[in-house]
Amino acid sequence: MNTWSIRTRLTVIATAVMAVLCVVASSLLTLVNHGQAVTHQIERAQGAALKTVHLIKRADLPRVIPPKVAEEGTIQVIDAKGVVAAGTGTLSAQERLSDLIPPADDTTGTGVRCDMPGMPDCKIVVVFRVYEPDGDWYVYSFDDTVPWYISDGFLAQLAIGSLFLLCLTALGTALVVGRALRPVEHIRRAARDIGASVAGGRALGSRIVLPAHHDELRALAVTANEMLDRLESSLRREREFTSNTSHDLRTPVTAMRAELDGAMLHPDETDWASTAERLTVSVDRLQEIIEDLLVLSRLDSGAVGDKERLDLARLVRDELDRRRLDGRIDLEGTPTYVEGSRLNLARLFTNLLDNALRHATSHVTVRIHPDGPYAVLQVENDGDSIPPNMREAVFERFTRLDASRTKDTGGSGLGLAIVREIAHAHQGTATVADTPTGTRIDVTLPLA
Numbered sequence: 116m117n118t119w120s121i122r123t124r125l126t127v128i129a130t131a132v133m134a135v136l137c138v139v140a141s142s143l144l145t146l147v148n149h150g151q152a153v154t155h156q157i158e159r160a161q162g163a164a165l166k167t168v169h170l171i172k173r174a175d176l177p178r179v180i181p182p183k184v185a186e187e188g189t190i191q192v193i194d195a196k197g198v199v200a201a202g203t204g205t206l207s208a209q210e211r212l213s214d215l216i217p218p219a220d221d222t223t224g225t226g227v228r229c230d231m232p233g234m235p236d237c238k239i240v241v242v243f244r245v246y247e248p249d250g251d252w253y254v255y256s257f258d259d260t261v262p263w264y265i266s267d268g269f270l271a272q273l274a275i276g277s278l279f280l281l282c283l284t285a286l287g288t289a290l291v292v293g294r295a296l297r298p299v300e301h302i303r304r305a306a307r308d309i310g311a312s313v314a315g316g317r318a319l320g321s322r323i324v325l326p327a328h329h330d331e332l333r334a335l336a337v338t339a340n341e342m343l344d345r346l347e348s349s350l351r352r353e354r355e356f357t358s359n360t361s362h363d364l365r366t367p368v369t370a371m372r373a374e375l376d377g378a379m380l381h382p383d384e385t386d387w388a389s390t391a392e393r394l395t396v397s398v399d400r401l402q403e404i405i406e407d408l409l410v411l412s413r414l415d416s417g418a419v420g421d422k423e424r425l426d427l428a429r430l431v432r433d434e435l436d437r438r439r440l441d442g443r444i445d446l447e448g449t450p451t452y453v454e455g456s457r458l459n460l461a462r463l464f465t466n467l468l469d470n471a472l473r474h475a476t477s478h479v480t481v482r483i484h485p486d487g488p489y490a491v492l493q494v495e496n497d498g499d500s501i502p503p504n505m506r507e508a509v510f511e512r513f514t515r516l517d518a519s520r521t522k523d524t525g526g527s528g529l530g531l532a533i534v535r536e537i538a539h540a541h542q543g544t545a546t547v548a549d550t551p552t553g554t555r556i557d558v559t560l561p562l563a
Contacts, residue, residue, distance in 0.1 A: 122292045129288040130281055137277035144273065145265065152261040153239075157225055160241040163188050164256035167201075171245050171252060176200065179207050188258035195250025209233060213255055217244050227260060236260070298332045306339045310346065356512055364404060367397040407529035410462065411512070414536040420456035424563045427451045427490050428483040431464050435481075443475065444468075448483035451490040454563040455541045463537040466530040467494040467556055474498035474554065490562050493548070495555035506547035510535040534558065 217224035229237035428448035475496035513528035543560035
């Protein structure tokens, strides 16, 4: 059933519900009609008995009662002495079949007997007391009992009617559900085709046509279009990322190749120690880019690392002591505890610090303090300000402002992207603050 379509499942469910309703309705109809059929049988037996009573009263009772008097039943008459006085067919010559008698204050009685001689089946028995000069006579009228299904014809009608309703329900449900799901199928095909086109770099900007009615199907189409927007944006970022990565990796490789080619042209005149120093700079730059790419790859996969409760101010102070930086850095920190990965948070701070040092004119200020439920880490430099329209772009991968490229500060364009990814992995934020001079980047993390 897990492989059935929605149309098939709904059709089966609707048909099953209709089958249950048919069973209930058929049971009720059978119950009502069974009572009516039993009443009809009793009334018919009573009618035959009354005809016989009239014959007794007119002293015109034959020994063998004709079938037209008994209708479809049988009759047996018992006189005042308890002897069979008349009956239909062979009942006139048989012994008394029933000992049922009406109540003392009544002239008629009704019952069902199953143990009468010569009658293998149960019978409805109607008895009339007839007052005669020589005593009470009894007229017994016997008729067939009504089976639970009433009759074969009635049962066939119920079966045919139920089968017709089941077929009508199945067909109607399949048609209605199929018609209702037709727009869903159109949306699915359109999403598949557009998704394949977008993935292949074709039909960028194509979207699913929205249905006219503002209903669930329109909401589905809107959601699918939003998904396609995200897919297209993701693919665009991936292509840009690939292009930027290729460019930034090629730059140090090209520089090293040019340095080596120049040295190999005049090996005897080359200062190999100086050449090695210049090659080391390019190798370091290449290593920095590769390490940043590996960090981003781990963050994208959700590998945050083991978390622990730590003092953010102490972590920043340890990093500054380890790097033995000069007096260009001012630290203003109070104990501020967070829950996070020591390695990743240290990487977050060093990226902020390296970025600030590259762009600072004379000094960098680092502040750590709690603010409500958050820990705040601020790294500020006195260099150029970031234009408001670029304050989000600097957190994108391989984004470097024109001023940075002109000065060739050596950044890979991945440092701030890593900062934001680490902050997000710790349920925090990273933003560029609005300052009158210089640049300040604020990182907020939940307090432990």
